[in-house]
Amino acid sequence: MSAQKATQLLSREEHPHDEGDLSQQSHEEWIFLNRNTLDMKLLREVLDALRRIDGGTYGICPGCEEPISPKRLDAVPWAKFCVSCQERIASGISLEEEDRYQEARQ
Numbered sequence: 001m002s003a004q005k006a007t008q009l010l011s012r013e014e015h016p017h018d019e020g021d022l023s024q025q026s027h028e029e030w031i032f033l034n035r036n037t038l039d040m041k042l043l044r045e046v047l048d049a050l051r052r053i054d055g056g057t058y059g060i061c062p063g064c065e066e067p068i069s070p071k072r073l074d075a076v077p078w079a080k081f082c083v084s085c086q087e088r089i090a091s092g093i094s095l096e097e098e099d100r101y102q103e104a105r106q
């Protein structure tokens with residue numbers, strides 16, 4: 001080990017914030033990856049909404065077959081379910097299960 005390298009290592013130990021910077025970096029990476037995953041989920045939901053527009057079922061909740069309120073579509077244009085169905089799904093049945101249920105019914 002060169003003296004220079006040793007000095008670098010020693011001075012690093014004297015500055016524990018270096019370690020903090022590292023964990024900060026990986027935290028940011030985690031946020032970035034997490035955000036990316038959310039973006040993919042959102043993208044799928046938007047594409048799904050576009051398919052419903054094509055199919056003429058956009059704005060109709062597949063859970064209760066009632067129109068989704070324009071206010072909700074204003075806030076979440078890719079919303080698939082009305083608020084009450086969305087809450088029902090969030091509280092128990094997953095969206096995938098709901099999709100299979102819908103497919104079985106059609």
Ligand SMILES: [Zn+2]
Pocket residue numbers: 061062063064065066081082083084085086
């Ligand atoms: Zn509904």
